[in-house]
Amino acid sequence: xxxxxxxxxxxxxxxxxxxxxxxxxxxxxxxxxxxxxxxxxxxxxxxxxxxxxxxxxxxxxxxxxxxxxxxxxxxxxxxxxxxxxxxxxxxxxxxxxxxxxxxxxxxxxxxxxxxxxxxxxxxxxxxxxxxxxxxxxxxxxxxxxxxxxxxxxxxxxxxxxxxxxxxxxxxxxxxxxxxxxxxxxxxxxxxxxxxxxxxxxxxxxxxxxxxxxxxxxxxxxxxxxxxxxxxxxxxxxxxxxxxxxxxxxxxxxxxxxxxxxxxxxxxxxxxxxxxxxxxxxxxxxxxxxxxxxxxxxxxxxxxxxxxxxxxxxxxxxxxxxxxxxxxxxxxxxxxxxxxxxxxxxxxxxxxxxxxxxxxxxxxxxxxxxxxxxxxxxxxxxx
Numbered sequence: 001x002x003x004x005x006x007x008x009x010x011x012x013x014x015x016x017x018x019x020x021x022x023x024x025x026x027x028x029x030x031x032x033x034x035x036x037x038x039x040x041x042x043x044x045x046x047x048x049x050x051x052x053x054x055x056x057x058x059x060x061x062x063x064x065x066x067x068x069x070x071x072x073x074x075x076x077x078x079x080x081x082x083x084x085x086x087x088x089x090x091x092x093x094x095x096x097x098x099x100x101x102x103x104x105x106x107x108x109x110x111x112x113x114x115x116x117x118x119x120x121x122x123x124x125x126x127x128x129x130x131x132x133x134x135x136x137x138x139x140x141x142x143x144x145x146x147x148x149x150x151x152x153x154x155x156x157x158x159x160x161x162x163x164x165x166x167x168x169x170x171x172x173x174x175x176x177x178x179x180x181x182x183x184x185x186x187x188x189x190x191x192x193x194x195x196x197x198x199x200x201x202x203x204x205x206x207x208x209x210x211x212x213x214x215x216x217x218x219x220x221x222x223x224x225x226x227x228x229x230x231x232x233x234x235x236x237x238x239x240x241x242x243x244x245x246x247x248x249x250x251x252x253x254x255x256x257x258x259x260x261x262x263x264x265x266x267x268x269x270x271x272x273x274x275x276x277x278x279x280x281x282x283x284x285x286x287x288x289x290x291x292x293x294x295x296x297x298x299x300x301x302x303x304x305x306x307x308x309x310x311x312x313x314x315x316x317x318x319x320x321x322x323x324x325x326x327x328x329x330x331x332x333x334x335x336x337x338x339x340x341x342x343x344x345x346x347x348x349x350x351x352x353x354x355x356x357x358x359x360x361x362x363x364x365x366x367x368x369x370x371x372x373x374x375x376x377x378x379x380x381x382x
Contacts, residue, residue: 001316001317001318002316002317002318002358002362002365002366003318003355003357003358004317004318004319004352004353004354004358004362004366005318005319005320005351005353006202006294006353006354006355006358007149007178007202007294007295007320007351007353008320008353009201009202009207010201010202010203010204010355011204011355011357012201012204012205012206012245012249013204013249013252015248015252016204016205016206016245016248016249016252017206017245019241019244019245019248020206020241020242020244020245021241023044023240023241023244023245024241027040027041027044027240027241028041028240028241029041030237031045031229031237031238031240032227032228032229032237032238041240044240044244045065045238045240045243045244046060047244047247048243048244048246048247049063049065049243049247051247051250051251052211052246052247052250055250055251055254056185056188056189056213057189058189058213059216061216061231062213062214062215062216063211063212063213063214064211064212064213064214064230064231064233064234065209065210065211065230065234065238065239065243066209066210066211066212066234067208067209067210067239068199068200068201068207068208068209068210069098069100069175069177069197069198069199069202069210070100070199071210071223072197072198072199072210072211072212073098073100073101073104073175073197074100074104074223075212075220075222075223075234076143076171076173076195076197076212076214076220077091077101077104077105077108077141077143077173078104078107078108078221078223079220079221079222079223080140080141080171080173080220081108081111081113081140081141082221083219083220083221084140084141084171085140087138087140087169088136088137088138088139088140089112089113089114089138089140090113090114090115090116090136090138090139090140091105091108091113091114091115091116091139091140091141091142091143092115092116092118092131092134092135092139092141092142092143093105093115093116093117093118093142093143093144094117094118094120094126094143094144094145094155095117095118095119095120095334095338096120096124096126096145096148096150096153096334096335096338096339097143097144097145097175097334098145098149098175098177099334100175101143101145101175102334105117116134118130118131118134119338120153120335120338120339121339122339122340123153123286123290123291123339124148124150124151124153124335124338124339125153125154125155125156125290126144126155126156128156128159128160128162128163131160131163131164132163135163135167135170139167139170140170140171141170141171141172141173142160142164142170142171142172142173143172143173143174143175144157144160144173144174144175145174145175145176145177145178146174146175146176146178146179146184146187146188146196147176147178147179147182147184147292147295148178148292148295148335149177149178149295150295150297150322150334150335150336150351151284151285151291151295151297151322151335151336151351152178152285152291152292152294152295152296152297153285153290153291153292153335154184154187154289154290154291154292157174157187157188157190157193158186158187158190160172160192161190161191161192161193162192164192165191165192171194171195171218172192172193172194172195173193173194173195173196173197174188174193174195174196174197175196175197176188176196176197176198177197177198177199177202178202178292178295179292180198180202180203180250180253181203181253181254181257181260181261181356182257182261182264182292182293182294183257183258183261183293184292188213189213193213193215194214194215194218195212195213195214195215195218195220196212196213197210197212198210198211198212198213200242200245200246200249203249203250203253204249204252204253205242205245205246205248205249205250206241206242206245206246208239208242209239209242209243209245209246210246211243211246214233220233222234222235224236253356256356260356261293263356263358263359263360264293264294264354264355264356264358265293266360267354267358267359267360267362267363268287268293268294268295268296268352268354269287270360270363270364270367271296271352271363271366271367272285272287272296273287274367274370275298275367275370278300278374279378280300280301280302280374280377280378280381281298281299281300281301281374282298282299282301282345282348283296283297283298284297284298284299284336284341284345284349285297285298293354294353294354294355295351295352295353295354296351296352296353296354297322297349297350297351297352298349298350298352299345299346299348299349299350300348300374300377300381301344301345301348301381302344302348302377302380302381303348303377303380303381304347304348305321305322305347305348305349305350306321308321308348308350308373308377309321309350311373311377312366312369312373315369315373317365317366317369319350319351319352319353320350320351320353321349321350321351322335322336322349322350322351336349352366
């Protein structure tokens, strides 16, 4: 099997699963309990929090555990809206966000908030100056993803941060779900970013785990009220085993990050160079440092994306039609629509998303199968 759908989810690493199982079996107390069983769980969980904080050179108190990216996005967006509604009801985001962001914005719009959706260029990137132009006295939040999950565009987070230094009361949130282990941490933890959202299952941790970086001094209203867990910011009995396993997965990813990024770049380049010159192929992702190293989106124009996905599946190669979160709904990818990609290309688009376990040998096998499938598709297209 060749698994090229790592932006959808990653396989939990054996050593991470082992950690999860051991904590479940041996340290299963409630971290909020006062007795030593609970205290042991609490101490282990706080150790995991510190390990994550140390990896990013932030304070342990700035790491808030969650169930993943969707919860984190919802919390920061809606928590800001609730906390700062007396100061304004205007929010700025981009037109190429994940559904967890987009739908949260739409929900707030239904409640009377005004949302500005910034346009993107033909590579899916916003212009930082559009952020400056959109800012108003009643703006309370600016949000942008770091890496686009559909085509891999890296957004100008540092440039946006520089602009927002003149607006210190405006929250700046980034969705960093696709950014872990890709050599771009400096884009996430810039001085001006107030909140960053992460999801464990994107970096070999168990599903149902994630965390939010929440800068000290920035306030969010909780979405889940309860017993005061996570310092009252995210209530509910903690998933201790999941969080400890997530910390281990993150340590392993960061430990091997440089080599993994170089390998992903090499794999992407080998496939990119092979497919780019075919007559009916449109390569949407660029192969340079303005795009993430692990995402390559292309179209065989005239062939539906789901047809391409299933054709590769027949050869035990697994890719996706852009975002897995919406691919089963048979809707045009939001990013491609925002980029004004013609329908005949957008409906043919598929995404390769690489992980640190992939190899150049797999890229060569993909190219071999691509040639075989393309020959068959070309007969239909022509």
